[in-house]
Each structure stands twice: as structure tokens, then as C-alpha cells.
Amino acid sequence: VAEIRCPMCGKPNSADAEVCRYCEARIKPLWMDSPANATSNDEDASFDGFDLPDWLKANSSEPTAKSEQASDGTSQPDWLRGLRADSENSADFEEPVVPSGRSGDEEAPDWLRGLLPDTDQPPASEVPLMADFEPVEEVDGDWLQRIDAHEQPKSAAEEQAEELEAPDWLSVSRQEPLESAEQAPEPLEEAPKLPDWLSKLKETPPPEPDLFDQNESSQDWFADSSDAVLSGSESSYPAENIPDWFAGMDESIQPMPEPEPVDDGMNLPDWLAGVISPAIKPAISAEIDFPETTPEIPPAGLPAMDLDEAIIEVGAADLGAGLKEPAEKEDLFSSDYAWLDEMQLEASQNQAAQDEYATEESFDLDESVPDQGDALPDWLSRVPESSSPAAPAFAEEGPAEELPVAELPYWLKAMRPVAAYGVESVVERTSSDQAEKSGPLAGLMGALPAEPDISQGSKPPAYSSKLQITDTQKVHAQLFAELIQAEGEPKSLPSEPLIKSGSLIRIMIALILFAVVILSSLTGFPALSQPAVSADILAAHQLVAGVPPGSRVMIAVDYAPGFSAEVEAGLSALTTQLEDQGCHLIFVSSLPAGPIQSAHFVNWWMKASPPQQSLHWTNLGYIPGGATGLLAFAQNPTGVLPYDVNGNQAWSDPYLLGFRSLTDLSILIVATENPDTARAWVEQVLPLLGRTPLMMVLSAQSAPVIRPYYDSYPRQVQALMGGISAAVEYDVLIGQTGISTGFWSPFTAALSVTVLLILIGAVLNFGLAALARSRSSVRGEGKK
């Protein structure tokens, strides 16, 4: 009972079963039951849906008729009859269009053109072609085992093929790696039973291990042999070179007329052009690219097919190595395509950059034509799955099944460009949705994939450019925007109060002091007693009192006009005493304003003094140069200040005659409010004074700084008067009422009020600080 295999589960089923009894998958397609094909015979039924081309019909019927007419049925070998019978029932005859390598069409596909560049030359030998096949050990082992285990009756051609031990030499030739193409092929010495003609061919290896040359030679021998057989003319091979198995078959083979080459621009091979029906020519020519270099397959029933059958069987065995069961005769016809597929496979392997691809479950063409993505459409591989019940025999056990379908991992899919993914999806969907409506591809879905550039019918997916953020991020962004906007807005300054607290306090203190001073000056309140004379004032008085009468006294007026009241109060008392002693006063100054300040003092003193007093004085003017000028003046007073402020010869005055240096002075009095000026006089002039005493009349603010010069032992400053109190004491000591006496009461009152205000301020500040600390402590406790 004929069995067919389920395309889904691969288990055997009866030939007439429409549904697999194991997996309930439909074995026979529904379209096989169409009315158009219902009336066809069994032979046509296997090609339903294809609109079986005429050439295939001729291949199955016409040669048979011719062979029946030419000879009886016994003249054909068993294997050939079996082949024909199997070919009629074989579901594997999925692709009846076998490309011819002799078509000579220049528009052949690239893969095939590269395989056989010169297709016009007939095949010469099969051996070089097969020698380029890459050996597949597993497949070889399978088919060898399968051949050995094959116990079916063999035809004479098969027996002769076994005698040739084609697998051996073929395997030897296959064992040559592809890389050996660059080297000279080694002679096949290990093939002991090679036919003579094959051995002869081996003795002359091709000059270059080029695949195309080998193919070319294979085509030559094949053409020669086939031409000789088909045409019935004399063989170009000598009789001794003809193998025995071939020679034995020569008598039983009826020459068959060579089909007329049909070259109507459809790129069809000659043999195919002769058998194809004109009705399907356009469809085929429009959808099929026929390879050019495929060796011509002679019509079935010809003895020339014996050798091919042997080779085809070998190829079929190789390709069907994955089959668990041995190949049967019914697959022989499909094996013809197997060796062609192997040749294509070899050619594809010789190409430089061969991409790996994932094969589908289809058996023969998908595996044998690796570059199917460009040259071979998918329908070639899908036809047996969808149309032929016998296809599962190859589809389920093919080498493609051993290779798992490549699936991109999820992480790699995530890395795929979105645009490319979208395009690909569109292309896949478009190609898979299209169904062929006519021709041999009618009913097939996605047989001819369109190019992505022209098949993209939909727009690429649009992606939103709007940010996808969370509500929290929105809130943060809004706050950030408000913050930035607030930075740009000008802030109005707080209005300044008309009267600040600091200004108010300052005004109050000023008013208090003004009132106290005015009231004290007007009323003389408080009527304070005169201060007691201190030891310092007493020492100063003694020093001044010791000045000889009529001597020269130098007074340095180095105070600023703002301190004139304080300094001049003490200086006035000294001037009064010195005037009483008849001393000549020499005024100098280290300040630019000193000369005019000296004149102002003398004028003021003369106004304040009784009119009977007269004062002898000389204003030498300004001593330029600061400390250096003082040093120069101390070294050479007459040279530094030769003229007085009036421009007269200063040292020509009768009181100053004989004056050479500062040592000629009776006393040097320095009146200043600046401690630096006082120190400069001490440092620069004192060392050059000799025995001349130095007396300081200072302001109250500079007296503490100069005090060490007075308190030191020995004293550098012999006498010191500081402030208004010292002046009052000196006035008391000399028994006169000077200007300092009128300052004393207001000064004391103002000083007392000032001290009181300082104390009040200190108490208030302390109280406010304590209150603030208590409040802060209360707040701290409240927070706790």
C-alpha cells in the first residue's frame, strides 16, 4: 500500500488519506478537489493547482508513448519503468521546471551565472563536477547505509551503477575540501573500479581547480554522451572507453529525437521549451528565472539517464540522508533535482561571502539553493509542503530540520531599530498577504516577496514627541519654572523709615549734650571746684619755672585747628608764665598749617592777656619733610629754616643772635594732638637736644600714648600736660583764670552726662540682651 507522509507530523499514512490519522492535519490540499482538476487523472492530480505545464505533461506522457511505440515494455529496464511510474505518482515532483544549462540566455541569475559562466559548452564529464561537492560525512554515511540496506529489486542500470561504485569515487572527490580548489587535485587512485572513461578524465585534471571549468567539462562529457545517444550517431567516445554498464544499455535504448529548442525570450531551457505549453509560458516566464547552467535532463526513458540516475540516486541519497527510511524508486525522479541542487549548493559555497540563513522545512530547493532569498522564490520551497502529499518525506527530515530556526532573543529584538522593524513588518505582512492568482504559483501566499522599497504601503509608525513624565516630575518642573521666573522679577526694596532708631538715639544724645553744654555755659552750673594740682603738672611748672629769664624757648605748634581749644588751653598757661619770665618764643611747626596756627595762637593769647603784657616771639614757619625734616632741623636749625614766615632773616633777630643748634634753647615745648608727631619729635629731635628739656602739651587722646616717654627712667619727656584738666591745673598753679577755667564747668557737666549716657546705654543693652536670651530660651522650650 502506497504511503505518504504527513507534512506536519511526518508519519506515514495511506496514499488516499486526506487527513493524517495521527495529527489530523490535512494531507491533500483542498484545492485538489476543485472541479477543474477533478477530472484529471492521477498523474495530473499530483500537479493540481499548478496548472500543470505542458512540458511536464509531455515529460510524463509523450516520452512514454514514444517509448511504447519504439519498443515494448520489456525493452526498458526496471528501474526506468519504476522511475517513470514513480514520477507519475511522485508528489515530490514539485518543480517540473528544471533549468537548463544550455539555454544560452544571458539574463540568467547571478548565482547560476557564476556557477557556470559558459553555458554554451555541453557537459563533458560528471566527475569534476562531483569532485567539487563538499563531502558531508553524515549524509554519505546515511546514504551508504541506506544503499546497503536497500533490498528492493534493482534494475540493471542500478546494478551497473553499483558496479561503478560511484559512491566511492564520488565520496573521494567529495572529500576534497573546498580549499583544495587552489591546489592541484590529487588523482583518485583509491577508486579501483572506476570506469575507463572516468579514469581517463581523471588523468588529465583541469589546469586550474576552477569550479566553472569543471562544470564546463562536466557539461561537455554529458553533452557528448547524451548527444551520441539521443542522436543515434557515432559516439565520440571510443568503444573501449564506454563503460560496460553503459554499453549494455546502448542496445536497449531507443534514440529519442531531440526536442526543438524554443527560444522565445522566456529564458527557458530547450528541453523545457519543447514541452511547456504555450498557455503557461507567459506565467512561467514572468515568475520564474530559470538557471542557465543546469545540465540538461534528457527525457525519461532514455538510456542516457542511467548514469544520471546513478548520480541522481547518489545525490538523492545524500540529500535524503536524513530520512529514516531508505529512498524508494518513486523518489528517483525528484532525485534528479537533488544533484542539481547539490551543484547549486556547491556553487553557493564557492562564493566568497556566504551568509548563513535559516532554512525552511522544505526539502530540496531550500537546502540546495542557499541564495534563495535573491534567486529562488519561496514558492519553490513551499510547493511540496502545500501541494504535494509526498513532500513531507523530504520536508520533515531534511537537514534544515537539524538547524533550529534562528530566533532573536528578546533583548536583541529590543535593540533593533524601530524604523527597520516597522519596515520589515510591513514587508512581511505585505508579502505574506499576497496570493498568486494565475500561473504555476496560483494559490500560493507570499510566493514572490516584493522589495521593501516598493512594497511599503503604509506610513512608518509615528511616535509622539511629547515627554512622558510623571505627575511628580510635572510638579517639580512647575516649581522650578516658577523659581526661575521669580528670579527675574524685580523685588521692591523695603521702604526706609523716616527716622531710624539709630538716628533717633543719635539725635537724642546730641540734644542732651548740647543742652547740657549750653546750660552749663550760660549758668555756670554745676559750680565745680578747681581740680587739685597733680605731680605731673607740678613737675611741669617747676621745669618752666626753671627756665632762665630772657632765654630762648621753642614751641612746636603741631596740632590741628580742631584741637586748638584743648591744646591752646595748656599752651596759653605756659605762654603766660614764659612771658612773665621774659623768654623769647620761637614758633615752628612740622605741619603746613602750623605757621598760621602759631600766628592765630599768639593773636588770641594777646587778646586774652592783659594789655600790659608784651610777647617776644619769632615764627620760623613750616619744617618740611616730616621725620626727616625734623632730623634735619635738629641737626641744623638755622640752615633748614633760615627765614621766618615774613621772609626775614630769622637768626638775625637780636634775641636769636648766636643761635647755632637746639642745645641753645632753654626748653623745647611740643604742642600736638597726634601721638605720631610727638613720637617723631622724641625720636628725631630729642637725641640732639642735649641738656635741653623736652615738654609735651598734648591732647587728652594722645597723652596716654606719650605717657611712657614721660614715665620712663630716665625720662625722655621732662614734662607732660594732657587735656583740659592739665591746663586748668596749671592755671590754678600759676594763679590765673585762663580760658581753660571757663571750659571746666561745661566740660565736666558734658563729661558727666556722657558717662551717664554710656552707663545707661550699657544697662539697656545688657537688659535687652538678657530679654532676647530669655525669649529665645522660651521659644526653645516651646519648640521642645
Add this chain to the structure above:
Amino acid sequence: MTGMELNLVDLAGGFVAFFLTLFVLSYALGDNALFRLAIHLFIGVSAGFVLASAFYSVLWPQLLRPIALGTIDERLAVFIPLLLTLLLTAKVSPRFSMIGSPVVAFLVGVGAATVVGGAIVGTLFPQALASMSLLDVTATIQSGGDIGAALLNGALVLFGLIATLASFQFGTRITHLPSIWPLWKLVYWIGRFFIAITFGVIYAGVLTASLTALVERFQFIIQFLRSFISPGL
């Protein structure tokens, strides 16, 4: 000048002084235009007066007059000062300021040497000797002073000096002598106490001088107003 003219000058001077005093005292109410007017007036008058004083006190008698009216020796004597003065005037122009730099260098160098020398001779050594002599009993006896008071005064001055100098140390914590650190801190605070007293005394002197100036100004105002109210006073 007659007596009438003098009186008018004094009267005008009195009015000017009166109003300028009020302008300055107006600063008690805050910064105002009257105060600024008085200040600007004082600055301008001071600058003009300094220029006039420098000319009449320095340039004319010591430079121009010897050149114009002096003898040959006096003229030769002022040649170098005149040259240095001309070079110094080159500092006015930025292009030729380098010419006056040697003169400035000379002035600065001489001034620094003078100040440093005077400080050493006039202040450092004498003050050091005076500080050491505070504890000199012999000197105290010779001067007829109280030995106990002199020693106490000397000890107080010495301790104050040491404490004040110690308070200016910006050192780190003495880790290798932890037992001394509390004592060092005590000396540090005593030194700061002495410094505070010194600043207080200086502030009191400044306050006293300011009050004296205030009293003098108010007495001037009162005297000026009295001269209008009762000219006989």
C-alpha cells in the same frame, strides 16, 4: 588797618565761623547738605592754605630766593635740590614717570632710614631700659621713691607687658604640655584685659578731646550771640 575795619573783619569771621559751626553740628541730625558744604569748604581752604604755606615757607625761601637773590654759593647749593625737584615733577606724566622714580626712591629710602633709626634710638632702647629699670631697687632708692610701690608698679608693668604679648599669640593648643595650657589661657585673658584698658583710656581721651572741642564751639557761639545781644559783655 583801623579799628573799624578790624571789627568788620572779626564780624565777618565770626559769622562765617558761627554758621560753619552750625553746619558741622547739623551732622547730629544726619548727613545733610550743610554738613557737606562745610566739609568741602574746609578741604578747599586747607588745600589752598597748604599750597600757599608751602610756597612761602619752602619754595620761595629755600629754592627760588637763593636762585634769584642768593649768592653763587647759595645758587650752587640749591642746584642738586632743584635738579631733584625737576625730576620729581616728571612723575606727573605717566610717560616720564620713570625719571622721577630715583628721586622717590631716594626720599623713601632716606625717610625709612630716618624713621627706623629714630625708632631704635629714640623709642626701642630707651623704653626697654625704662621697663628694666622699674625693678631696679637701687635706682629707686637713689631717686628717693617708695621701694614697695616701685616694685609693685614694676611687677604690674612687667606682668601686663608679658600678658599683653602673650595675648597676641595665634598659636595652636599646646598638646605636648597639657598642664601649662590652663595657665597659658589665664595669661592670655589677662593680656586681653590690659589691652581693653588701654583702648578704654584712648577712647576716654578721644571723648574728652571731643567734648572739649564741643564746649569751645558752644562757648564761641554763646559769646558770638552775646556780642550781638549785649555788646558790652
